[in-house]
Each structure stands twice: as structure tokens, then as C-alpha cells.
Amino acid sequence: MLSIKKVIASSLVSVFVLSAALFAGTISADSGQAELQLAQLSDGFSAETSYMASCFACHSTGAAGAPKVGPGNAEAWAPRVAKGMDVLVTNAISGFNVMPPKGLCFTCTDDDLRAIVQYMVDSSK
Ligand code: HEC
Incomplete structure (x- = not known):
């Protein structure tokens, strides 16, 4: 019984870690975009x-x-x-x-x- 609880707990932890990583990824992608918008790039610049x-x-x-x-x-x-x-x-x-x-x-x-x-x-x- 105890070991099943442990398994559930550890898989919950990994789901949490995974979603935290995805969340962090979303944040850094967003802030990258914000930086790009702040930069004074010429119109149509590539x-x-x-x-x-x-x-x-x-x-x-x-x-x-x-x-x-x-x-x-x-x-x-x-x-x-x-x-x-x-x-x-x-x-x-x-x-x-x-x-x-x-x-x-x-x-x-x-x-x-x-x-x-x-x-x-x-x-x-
Ligand atoms: C006429 C030739 C020429 C053109 C055109 C040129 N470069 Fe260079 N670039 C060089 C040479 C030569 C060096 C190496 C200078 C050295 O290390 O003494 C260099 C080095 C650099 C470096 C490294 C500087 C460092 O501190 O080590 C950067 C960054 C760079 N160029 C960016 C650019 C960019 C951006 C453009 C276009 C907008 C450009 N270059 C166009 C010849 C050119």
C-alpha cells in the first residue's frame, strides 16, 4: 500500500516538474518576444x-x-x-x-x- 502511494506521489512530482518546465519555457519565449518589440529595428528589417x-x-x-x-x-x-x-x-x-x-x-x-x-x-x- 505504501509503495503504491510512493509511486503515485513520484509520478505526481514528475508531472509537476514537467508542467513547471513547460511553463518556464512559455515565460522565456514571451519575454524574448517582448525584448524584440522593445528593440528599435527598422521597418521590414530581416x-x-x-x-x-x-x-x-x-x-x-x-x-x-x-x-x-x-x-x-x-x-x-x-x-x-x-x-x-x-x-x-x-x-x-x-x-x-x-x-x-x-x-x-x-x-x-x-x-x-x-x-x-x-x-x-x-x-x-
Ligand atoms: C569589407 C569587408 C567586410 C564587410 C562588408 C563586413 N565585415 Fe565584418 N569583419 C571584416 C573583417 C576583415 C573582420 C575581422 C577584423 C579583425 O579581426 O581584425 C570583421 C569582423 C567582424 C566582427 C567581429 C568583430 C570582433 O570584435 O571580433 C563582427 C561582429 C562583424 N565583422 C560584423 C559585421 C557585420 C554585421 C557586417 C554587415 C553589416 C559586416 N561585418 C560586414 C570585414 C567585413
Whole structure:
């Protein structure tokens, strides 16, 4: 009798843990969206489209030592990501050695550039 109670209790616990995890997942997805809405992205902005238009020329080929973007390039990005996203975004905005200011996307806002840098890092895993 006691062991049946234990089984019921432990399955109740796992249901609780599972729903807590799902609930937490919902919350973090929501707050991610709120963050996105607060960012000052240009109308109709797409990180991928802007990357293709402004950054792809150097970052797809690794021209002039640009860290390559795309699957399998995590190593090229690891030491840069280690500097922190804020440093990467600041360098993308101000320029960094041969990397030109704003990566030549002069219509991009700072938040647009942040989204593009995030896209570059995310797609280089
Ligand atoms: C003319 C070529 C060129 C273009 C266009 C370009 N980059 Fe770069 N980028 C570079 C080079 C070269 C480096 C490496 C600089 C170094 O480490 O000395 C670099 C480095 C970076 C870094 C890493 C900075 C760091 O602190 O390590 C980021 C982030 C970056 N580029 C973002 C962008 C974004 C975003 C765009 C487009 C909006 C862009 N780049 C367009 C050449 C370019």
C-alpha cells in the first residue's frame, strides 16, 4: 500500500516538474518576444536579408581575415564571442581593423546591427 502511494506521489512530482518546465519555457519565449518589440529595428528589417546585402561579401569568403559565417565556423567565432556580445556589436558599429564601420550597412540602426551580429553568430555553430 505504501509503495503504491510512493509511486503515485513520484509520478505526481514528475508531472509537476514537467508542467513547471513547460511553463518556464512559455515565460522565456514571451519575454524574448517582448525584448524584440522593445528593440528599435527598422521597418521590414530581416537580419538575414541585411546580412546578405551588407556583410555576406566579406563574411562568406573570409575576405581580409573576416570571420566566416555559416555552419562549421564556430571556431572562427569562439574567441570573438568570448569578448561578449556588447563588444562585438560595438565593433560592428564603429568598425574594427579592416572591418568597416556599420559593416557598410549605413541604413542599419544599432539594434539592426546587433540582430545581424546575433544572426551571424547563431548561424556559425
Ligand atoms: C569589407 C569587408 C567586410 C564587410 C562588408 C563586413 N565585415 Fe565584418 N569583419 C571584416 C573583417 C576583415 C573582420 C575581422 C577584423 C579583425 O579581426 O581584425 C570583421 C569582423 C567582424 C566582427 C567581429 C568583430 C570582433 O570584435 O571580433 C563582427 C561582429 C562583424 N565583422 C560584423 C559585421 C557585420 C554585421 C557586417 C554587415 C553589416 C559586416 N561585418 C560586414 C570585414 C567585413
